[in-house]
Amino acid sequence: MDMIKETAFETALIAIISKGLPLVKQPYAAIAEQLDCSETEVIEGIERIMMRGDLKRFGVVVRHRQLGYRANGMVVWDIPDDRVKQVGHCIGQYAFVTLCYQRPRRLPDWHYNLFSMIHGQDRDAVTEQVKFIVAQCGLHDVDHRILFSQRCFKQRGASYRRPLPDSIGPGRGIAANG
């Protein structure tokens, strides 16, 4: 895995930037003080971590619910195996789709193999976006369901080695990003 090249310094740095930059004028200098190194080493360390492709983005992390996006639909699709990649890329290209993952079927209990997450201001908005996807990606014949979220029983804040609160969560293991 990617871990091989990660130094203890980078691990510490990842933990800090996952939790968030301090809101001070020189945040990297503040981190440097914490790690007992120079500001340049912090900035170069972050650049190295970015180069490895482990970082999806680095900036303001918004909370959808607080911004009025109250409907959260996990849309599950039953896509023929030989079309999953093509359809996955089609669905994943839209800005309102926050996650698009292939997961295994578990027959006979579960036959959906593609999962996409859509945040909308209400249920109708999500339903409309799903219709749009169906039309754009040619999925009229594809069985799909929208699983709207109801109660949230547990939502742990994002921290190092934990998936993000707004995600439906990752899969696992080495094969995941392959």
Place this chain on the structure above:
Amino acid sequence: MRQFSPLEQRLLNEFQQGMPLTSNPYADIAKQLGVYETTVLETLQRLQTEGVISRVGAVFRPNRVGASTLAAMAVPEDEIETIAAIINEFEEVNHNYEREHEFNLWFVVVATDEDRLQLVLSDIEAACGYPVLDLPLLDEFFIDLGFDLKWT
């Protein structure tokens, strides 16, 4: 939902990625927005205090380390709170949602490795008395450019 000022809207929408790697990143952002550095810092602080943003920081790809899965369970409606509480007792469970489906509990399990993950899933099944659907990620199809907020 409260109204957001034009400055807040731009901070929320345009800076979800590309945090400057410079000595004074907030000053760089301020320059782009045509405001003072202190205004950017104060605004971000306020948005964070209000819970509109969780942080200014890094979002990592899933599966950087360890093993994790999305798990689902079909639970009778009148038992859902009890079962959810049992699942939440597991330290490896990091969020747990009710969703509208026969499989009505959806939770993410994270462990140090695959063996440990499978062990936790069996323990959860045993503790709850219902089978767990184990749905690990196989492939990922999206470019995460942040979330495009629509201001109406």
